[in-house]
Amino acid sequence: MLLTAEFVAMLIVTIVIAIASATGQADTLAGGIAFLVLALVATIWLAFIVTAAYRGHAWMRGAAIVFQVLVFAVGVGCFRGLTAVPAIGLALVVPAVVIVALLVSPPVVKVTSTR
16 A cells, blocks of 8 residues: 555654754754654654554545645655755655545545445
8 A cells, every 4th residue: 555655654754864863963953853743743644544544434535635735745845946856856746646646536435435
């Protein structure tokens, strides 16, 4: 399942951010902690979404779409600016679009509509 793969990737990113913050690689301590908290919140949110998806809860579609919209926005941001890394942007945008398309597909809606 793509959401599970995305959760595993987010968990790895969160661990890397935690290690970087703990070893003083962040520009500022406050910035490192803030970034770590945001990553933790996103990882926990995604864990709830994945759990709900496996249980077939209807609310997971809305939560997952909101998460994918945010991932898409971050991905688009990776295409611009001084620190632009288009490869990362593409790695974020493409799965987000695919996951949203799958979330609104009739088979997924049917499975998650039965309560």
